[in-house]
Amino acid sequence: MKGSERMAARAARAIFLAVLVAAAAFLAFDGAFAQSDSAQSGRYPVATDVRLGGDLTETRLVLDLSRKIDLHAFTLADPYRVVVDIPEVVFRLPPKTGESGRGLIKAFRFGLMMEGGSRIVLDLAKPARVQKAFVMDAEAGDPARLVLDLVATDRASFLRQITLDEKALTQPTAVQPQPQAQSGDPRPLVVLDPGHGGIDTGTRAPSGQAEKDIVLDFAKRLRERIESAGKYRVLMTRSDDTYVPLGDRVDIARKANASLFVSIHADSLPHGEGDAQGATVYTLSNKASDAEAAQVAAMENRSDVVAGVDLKDEPDDVAGILIDLAQRETKAFSMQFAHKLVANLKGVARLHKEPLKSAGFRVLRDPDVPSVLVELGYVSNRDDLRLLMSDSWRDRTAESIAKAIDGYLSAHVASAPRSTD
Numbered sequence: 001m002k003g004s005e006r007m008a009a010r011a012a013r014a015i016f017l018a019v020l021v022a023a024a025a026f027l028a029f030d031g032a033f034a035q036s037d038s039a040q041s042g043r044y045p046v047a048t049d050v051r052l053g054g055d056l057t058e059t060r061l062v063l064d065l066s067r068k069i070d071l072h073a074f075t076l077a078d079p080y081r082v083v084v085d086i087p088e089v090v091f092r093l094p095p096k097t098g099e100s101g102r103g104l105i106k107a108f109r110f111g112l113m114m115e116g117g118s119r120i121v122l123d124l125a126k127p128a129r130v131q132k133a134f135v136m137d138a139e140a141g142d143p144a145r146l147v148l149d150l151v152a153t154d155r156a157s158f159l160r161q162i163t164l165d166e167k168a169l170t171q172p173t174a175v176q177p178q179p180q181a182q183s184g185d186p187r188p189l190v191v192l193d194p195g196h197g198g199i200d201t202g203t204r205a206p207s208g209q210a211e212k213d214i215v216l217d218f219a220k221r222l223r224e225r226i227e228s229a230g231k232y233r234v235l236m237t238r239s240d241d242t243y244v245p246l247g248d249r250v251d252i253a254r255k256a257n258a259s260l261f262v263s264i265h266a267d268s269l270p271h272g273e274g275d276a277q278g279a280t281v282y283t284l285s286n287k288a289s290d291a292e293a294a295q296v297a298a299m300e301n302r303s304d305v306v307a308g309v310d311l312k313d314e315p316d317d318v319a320g321i322l323i324d325l326a327q328r329e330t331k332a333f334s335m336q337f338a339h340k341l342v343a344n345l346k347g348v349a350r351l352h353k354e355p356l357k358s359a360g361f362r363v364l365r366d367p368d369v370p371s372v373l374v375e376l377g378y379v380s381n382r383d384d385l386r387l388l389m390s391d392s393w394r395d396r397t398a399e400s401i402a403k404a405i406d407g408y409l410s411a412h413v414a415s416a417p418r419s420t421d
C-alpha cells in the first residue's frame with residue numbers, strides 16, 4: 001500500500017468511526033425518547049371506547065383500540081362470566097364504564113391482570129356462548145376493533161363449553177417473592193398484603209377513590225416504617241397495580257416462611273345500609289362473629305370472581321376442616337397479634353364499635369403463619385374517607401401498626417425462634 005493510499009484508508013476509517021459514534025448517540029437518544037414515551041402509551045395499545053349492542057338473545061361488545069392485538073376468550077360458571085385475555089392495554093375509557101351493561105352483559109370490568117397481560121371480565125345476565133371473538137385491523141380512519149359476539153344458551157351447554165375451554169384456560173401464575181425474601185437474612189419476615197389490585201379495584205368511595213389504591217399506598221408507608229427500624233424484613237404480595245389471586249397471597253407468605261401476615265383493606269357499606277365507621281381487625285374463623293363480619297368476608301373473598309379466576313378447584317370444606325386442626329396454635333398467635341393491634345390503633349385511629357372480629361377470609365387460611373386482616377375504615381363514611389385520604393393519618397396509623405408488629409414479634413419470634421426452619 002502506498003503512503004497516499006494508507007492515508008486515504010485511515011481517513012475512511014476515521015469517517016466510518018465518526019459515523020458509527022454519531023449513529024450510536026442517535027440511537028441512544030432515540031432509545032431514551034422511546035422509553036419516556038412508553039410510560040405514556042407508546043409501548044402498549046390503548047383502548048379508547050367501548051360499545052354494547054343487542055338484547056338478551058344476542059349481545060355484541062366492541063372495543064376500540066389503537067392497534068390490533070391477540071385475544072383469548074373463555075367462560076366461567078357460578079357466577080356466569082366471559083373472560084377475555086389480551087396483552088397489556090392502557091384503558092382510557094370514560095369513568096363508570098362497565099358499571100352497567102346491556103342484553104346478556106350485566107356489567108364488566110377491565111384492567112391489568114399481570115405484567116404484560118390485561119383482562120376483561122363480563123358478568124352475564126344468563127348463560128351465553130361466545131359465538132365470535134376477533135380483532136379487526138384499523139382501516140379508513142376507523143380504529144382497530146375487538147368484537148365479541150355472545151348468544152344466549154342453557155346451563156347444560158354452558159357447562160359443556162367450559163370443559164372444552166378448560167385446556168386453554170390460563171391462570172395467572174404466582175408472583176415470585178422479591179429476591180430479598182430469599183436472602184440469608186435471619187431477621188423475621190413480615191408479609192404485607194395490600195388487597196385487590198389491577199382488574200380488581202376493591203370497593204370504591206362515592207367520590208371515586210378505589211380501595212386498591214388506598215391500601216397500596218398505606219402498605220408502602222407501613223413497609224417503610226418497618227424497614228427503617230431495621231429489625232424485620234418485609235415482603236409485599238404486590239407493590240404495584242397488578243392483580244394477585246387470593247390463594248397466591250397465602251402461598252407467598254407460606255413459601256417465604258413469614259412470621260406474620262397482615263392483609264390491608266378498606267371497607268364500605270352499600271348506600272342505605274347504615275353508616276358504620278372506624279377500623280376493624282379480623283382473624284380467621286369458620287364461623288363469622290356476626291352478620292357484618294360474614295358480609296365483609298364474602299365481599300373480600302369475591303376478589304377472584306371479580307378478576308375472572310376459576311374457583312372450582314378449591315375444596316373449601318375439606319380444606320377448612322384440615323386447616324382447622326393444624327391451625328390452633330397459629331390461630332392463638334393471630335388472636336394475640338390482633339389484640340395488640342387493636343390496643344395500638346386505639347390511640348391514633350378511629351375504631352369500629354366492635355373492633356375485633358373473625359370470619360372466613362380466604363387470605364387468612366395459612367395454617368402456619370399468624371395472619372390478620374385490617375379494614376382501615378369505611379370509604380362509604382365521609383369522616384373515615386377524609387382520614388383514609390390524609391397523609392398524616394396514613395403515617396400515624398402505619399406507625400402504630402408497625403409498633404404493634406414489633407411488640408408482637410419481639411415477644412413471640414425473637415425470644416423463641418422457629419426451630420423447624
Ligand SMILES: [Zn+2]
Nearest residue numbers: 195202265266
Ligand atoms: Zn378489600
